[in-house]
Amino acid sequence: MKIAIVGAGVAGVTTAYELARHGHAVTVFERRASAAEETSFAPGAVRGLGPLAPWALPGSMGVPRALGSSASVQAGRASSLAELRWLWQWQGAARKALRSGEPTPAMRALAQLSQWSQHCYLDTTEALGLELEHSRGALLLLRDDRTAAPLRQAVQALRNAGAPLHELDAAAARKLEPGLAENTDFALALHLPQAEAGNCRQYSVLLRQAAQRLGAEFAFQTEITAIRSASSGTKLQVRGEAEPRRFDAAVLCSGADALSLLAPLGVRTGMVALWGYSLTAPLREGAPAPQGSVLDVARQVSLARLGQRIRVSGGAELGGTGEAQHPKALHALYEALDIWFPGSVRRGAGLQIWRGARAIRAGGLPLLGASGVPGLWLNLAHGDSGWSLASGCARLLVQQLGGRESALSPAEMAHFAPTS
The missing domain is CATH 3.30.9.10 (D-Amino Acid Oxidase, subunit A, domain 2)
Known part of the structure; x- marks a missing residue:
């Protein structure tokens, strides 16, 4: 599938890596000049x-x-x-x-x-031989x-x-x-x-490089201003471009900035x-x-x-x-x-x-999975635990998007579903 990701913080980068690892064509859109420049720059280090x-x-x-x-x-x-x-x-x-x-x-x-995410994080760092603070x-x-x-x-x-x-x-x-x-x-x-404890930004930068080696593309200093569902997939409007870009699916990983993109679609996140x-x-x-x-x-x-x-x-x-x-x-x-x-x-x-x-x-749990809008998926609302939960959330999302059985039970996954 041709998949767009909005946001290159730790959630977006881990999602890009997992999708690219499973053979998807991934493009990550980030308004800043590099990965992990905002919420993922220097958050709490403990996971x-x-x-x-x-x-x-x-x-x-x-x-x-x-x-x-x-x-x-x-x-x-x-x-x-x-x-x-x-x-x-x-x-x-x-x-x-x-x-x-x-x-x-x-x-x-x-x-x-949290336990699943720790397993995924260790699996990734060992597979890639990452040396981190x-x-x-x-x-x-x-x-x-x-x-x-x-x-x-x-x-x-x-x-x-x-x-x-x-x-x-x-x-x-x-x-x-x-x-x-x-x-x-x-x-x-x-x-x-x-x-x-670990360095979230260091991990994000190294994992971005690993995702690029698998074919993922990163479009920095590129802001998405609107998302629309279409019969042929999902359209993303890039600031300064006349025509929207088309993808089979899109994943929002842009934290609180996602609110302005979701509001016109009627997706309520709380x-x-x-x-x-x-x-x-x-x-x-x-x-x-x-x-x-x-x-x-x-x-x-x-x-x-x-x-x-x-x-x-x-x-x-x-x-x-x-x-x-x-x-x-x-x-x-x-x-x-x-x-x-x-x-x-x-x-x-x-x-x-x-x-x-x-x-x-208000319930504290992240938003993970289908948004209710065809072709639009969410990996958001990790609170103070984005660094800790990113690896597990990314892998769970890829399992859902690919129609595979989730590592967590349906009852557990139901806690992460958005309201519509």
Whole structure:
């Protein structure tokens, strides 16, 4: 088939690679000058957390508040009614999930998807011999049993999906991460030995090259302004071109930017853009630093080692536009770094601050599969987990598009279907 992909972030690149690997003629359209220049440029580095990832699912980390603590959603003056409605729905779903006392169907589906995606990612990196910045293992640090309570359902969902996960006391956790500040107290930790951190943009660029070797074409600085279904396939209108380009099918992988393309087609996604932040800094030689990844559950901030650098990420901001930065979100990143690994980084030359919009639904799960519009497929709304879920979502989409049996059950796949 002749297939178009809109968006060359990690979702679009992995989808292109999987489609090209199965013999399809693929063209990727990207408005930026290269792959992974927007949401996939410097997101949170940790993968394999499933429903335990920050902002993964309502209820997995408690009930977020608006304009509250450093772990709250920052709802600014520019927030639209749709964004405030999304926040109300997320909070309601979180309360409902916590009242259930058991892993919700969404938690089980995301845990299975996370495990499948980790398998696909490792399969791809080994097959291509990719050498990436990475570190193994993740610790989720908890103040006490009370703060651990909201995580119990997500923990059980991950264990049911086959993920090894261990509860450790503070002493055992410090043996795994000896660089943790001695004067910072925590009661217990959750250890995920198979979780890992990696460089999303580095992976995206290398996988783009692998897709090109298989025949995929990438059209950079090329913006798609409209998509139309036609009897002979799908038409994509490129900005500045008089006639649309025809394809047998198209896959939208453009995150929150997909909303403007889907609205004229009547496809409702329930997505909003939830802005997040990261800072990446070189480590001081000999300074205490993480060996793998550490997640500050109270602040919902992750600290991950990437070679001789550390990436600190977090924040959840509604209504953000342009290059504006919310000082409260950035403060939470610096605060977590100073609390857990004080003096670990150089804050002058080499410090990089990133801000990006993550498309997310009120239920937290991605959109994956047929859109309801003939010839148009979706791989969207990965929230804060796009880097973690990209490989699995791409392979599942190719299975669906080719009419093959899915690696996940029909009941699990139903959670990722769009409403129409």
